Amino acid sequence: MPQKPLKVLMFGWEFPPHNSGGLGTACLGLTRALSDSSRGIELTFVLPKKQETVKMDTSFVFADSYPVTMKVRLVDSILSPYLNTESYKDYYHLLSSGEKSFYGNTLFEEVEQYAKRAGVIAEEEEFDVIHAHDWLAFGAGVRAKEISGKPLVVQVHATEFDRTGGNGVHGHVFEIEKRGMAAADKVISVSGLTKNIIKEKYGIVDEKIEVVHNGNDMRDRDSYAKKTISSLQIFKDKGKDVVLFVGRITLQKGLEYFLYAAKTVLEYRPNTVFIVAGSGDMAEQMMRLTAKLGISKSVLFTGFLRGKELDEVYDIADLFIMPSVSEPFGLTALEAIDRDTPVILSNQSGVSEVVKNALRVDFWDSDAMADKIISVLSHPSLAGELEKNALKELPQISWASAADKCSLIYRALASHRVPTMK
Numbered sequence: 001m002p003q004k005p006l007k008v009l010m011f012g013w014e015f016p017p018h019n020s021g022g023l024g025t026a027c028l029g030l031t032r033a034l035s036d037s038s039r040g041i042e043l044t045f046v047l048p049k050k051q052e053t054v055k056m057d058t059s060f061v062f063a064d065s066y067p068v069t070m071k072v073r074l075v076d077s078i079l080s081p082y083l084n085t086e087s088y089k090d091y092y093h094l095l096s097s098g099e100k101s102f103y104g105n106t107l108f109e110e111v112e113q114y115a116k117r118a119g120v121i122a123e124e125e126e127f128d129v130i131h132a133h134d135w136l137a138f139g140a141g142v143r144a145k146e147i148s149g150k151p152l153v154v155q156v157h158a159t160e161f162d163r164t165g166g167n168g169v170h171g172h173v174f175e176i177e178k179r180g181m182a183a184a185d186k187v188i189s190v191s192g193l194t195k196n197i198i199k200e201k202y203g204i205v206d207e208k209i210e211v212v213h214n215g216n217d218m219r220d221r222d223s224y225a226k227k228t229i230s231s232l233q234i235f236k237d238k239g240k241d242v243v244l245f246v247g248r249i250t251l252q253k254g255l256e257y258f259l260y261a262a263k264t265v266l267e268y269r270p271n272t273v274f275i276v277a278g279s280g281d282m283a284e285q286m287m288r289l290t291a292k293l294g295i296s297k298s299v300l301f302t303g304f305l306r307g308k309e310l311d312e313v314y315d316i317a318d319l320f321i322m323p324s325v326s327e328p329f330g331l332t333a334l335e336a337i338d339r340d341t342p343v344i345l346s347n348q349s350g351v352s353e354v355v356k357n358a359l360r361v362d363f364w365d366s367d368a369m370a371d372k373i374i375s376v377l378s379h380p381s382l383a384g385e386l387e388k389n390a391l392k393e394l395p396q397i398s399w400a401s402a403a404d405k406c407s408l409i410y411r412a413l414a415s416h417r418v419p420t421m422k
Helices: 022-034 085-094 107-124 134-148 160-164 171-183 192-202 230-237 255-268 283-293 307-316 331-338 366-378 380-396 399-414
Strands: 006-011 041-047 059-062 129-133 152-156 186-189 209-211 241-246 272-277 299-303 319-322 343-346 359-361
Touching: 006 107, 006 134, 006 399, 022 041, 022 129, 022 331, 022 399, 041 399, 107 134, 129 134, 129 399, 134 152, 134 171, 152 171, 152 399, 160 171, 160 192, 171 192, 186 192, 186 399, 192 209, 230 241, 230 307, 241 255, 241 307, 241 331, 241 366, 255 272, 255 283, 255 366, 272 307, 283 299, 307 331, 319 331, 319 366, 331 343, 331 380, 343 366, 359 366, 366 380
Parallel strands: 006 041, 006 129, 041 059, 129 152, 152 186, 186 209, 241 272, 241 319, 272 299, 319 343, 343 359
Antiparallel strands: none
């Protein structure tokens, strides 16, 4: 007899193609894998605002238009998992008077509106388990549990301690995170690193937390031909080495340590170019630091990249660096490996738990980072071994594996059992 489909009501905050970072990418990868018919999962994904989504075999519900479905106004959402209260105010004031009616006066009002609408959705939808992604959706998940009595899974992609580097933790955000984790029947952490933070900072018991590492959808390598964008090909034509950083330009991502390492590398290998692909609240500060260090001619800030442009900047890189101060996982490292690029990882990253064929360094040790960069650029055999062996690891770090673990958690909670992880 075929297994009865298990219905999951999932709350998120962003989803491709309208995503501002790794949270949306992770939601897409996990959702796509869970929607595979072989798993017997029927997934309804809830977003706070009406938007275009990647076409896939998943039902989408938009909280701002529920239950009215015929007259929906499509607006460019200002919501992002990386907004803080000040940047929300800046974006809010740029909206027209008509657009402002779609948003709360503050980010926290918007989060609360989402939670209230989640209660309405929970009354109408049919589901067995609730899954909420990160703090902005935790309130929605908790409200759905209160209304339905169904088990709740919250997934922690990053904590307030990661986003702030442990300095200036926002008390309100911390409380929302803590309430969501306390109300949940299971807490999914994207790494052992994050699990330890959840235990130590939020007081959640070990037995309640399951580690489910993020994954990667590997390219079809048979049909892929490596290409680069012409504007960057000039670097390779001039025989330059290219070292790449991809990520938000924030305290969490450790770009300043990357730049200090770049200065040292350039003293020994002046024919090196450092590309910074990303945007964030510290972008101007990091550009000023680059000028102060006297390396502006060798550092290119591209701004935020996605899709084909991001693929192409990975392609041209000889080496990828993740210097994060606190990185719950780090999907960009897997993207780099999938584009045949060797990687150096911060010891303070979750992805280093699953990628063994990478060089590692403490984020704060710019001298050690520079030494490793010089070693990889100076020894093509080392770069080749890192690239080849990391690529062999990638099939095991998959969204299919993550979806299998989530499915076990869902079915155990739905049947009131303790999940047994593979």
